[in-house]
Amino acid sequence: MTQSTADPKKIISASLQRERLKKGYSLGKLAKVAGVSKSTLSQLEAGVGNPSIETLWSLSTALEIPFSVLLEQQKPIVQVLRKGEGTAVNSGQADYKAILLANCPASARRDLYLTLVQPDEIHHSQPHSKGTIEHVIIAQGRALVGLEEEPIELNPGDYICYPGDQAHVFRALEKNTMAVFVTEH
């Protein structure tokens, strides 16, 4: 299935209100900035009606978020995959022996980073914007990674993902610890 069969109305209803409150806008304020009427917005958040693209587009630009954010539902939790764990995937006609770490929800945005960290640098991160998820794969060295309250020790090939909207840490345990970093929002 290419996308969830969920009702788009309900998704929009939820995400619209979620993003509006995240931005600290009132319903009337957002309506004014976006150039749509309060009544329209009110009904959209109530889950009734079938908005046009232009209406949603105006709202998404007013909220300063990519359009597609309004069309996706929430994501959760924390997960670790040790090297060698995970389900192997026969990737179609390709013959790679690959482990699927995380398949991508429709229309999530994943930015890729490469980091090189030293043991004396402890990296605390304040929570990012709500709904973000971070993926980390250790390439070299060892590191203590995850939520601040409960970081997990990772070795090369280990994988972890955790919500980025909570306080989290990255602490290298060896020199030149290298990690691939994927932020999902």
Add this chain to the structure above:
Amino acid sequence: MTQSTADPKKIISASLQRERLKKGYSLGKLAKVAGVSKSTLSQLEAGVGNPSIETLWSLSTALEIPFSVLLEQQKPIVQVLRKGEGTAVNSGQADYKAILLANCPASARRDLYLTLVQPDEIHHSQPHSKGTIEHVIIAQGRALVGLEEEPIELNPGDYICYPGDQAHVFRALEKNTMAVFVTEH
């Protein structure tokens, strides 16, 4: 700017027709499968009108593509980033010294894999579905990666991305070569 200021009508007009032809559907066929009238679809592809979410949703499911694909314009090319290259990013309140390898276009889907490959295994891949892009970051060892016609030697920390809809190779040059694999579609 969070998203291009382009007119959503034109984007939809283009992407709708692009995806329809890619799937080999006629206008009437798609309309029938999606459960929308030919006239509506005709006008949408003509760039007139302001479709409702439900209409677009029906079309996207009929085309078996994520909704957001209809809201974005085209992507290209090949790229290599050696370890140490690339623009450092001050990632907001976080203090990671991170290199941005590839920022994610709105609503692309990126699946994450971890691979361990031996020198005697040469991995040729037939082209995947059109429009896919593959990202590879070498964690350990060395490898010859990229398009079949012109693979590139990569060392730990090196990054490459290339279109996945063309024939490509992954050939490990050392034992236990480890790579992070990201397929984007």
Add this chain to the structure above:
DNA sequence: AACAACTGTTCGTCAAATAAAACATTCGTT
């Protein structure tokens, strides 16, 4: 050539989404 089956476009009609204003409700201030 005539016919049938398809291509996509352009008409009226109807239902529905949008907007503006009137409507409640809560909040903060004097």
Add this chain to the structure above:
DNA sequence: AACGAATGTTTTATTTGACGAACAGTTGTT
């Protein structure tokens, strides 16, 4: 407590998107 300014919801009118049918244009089959 009383007022003004917010909040978000519910009205009434108007606009407009979606449908179905009739339309013109191509392709291919007998």
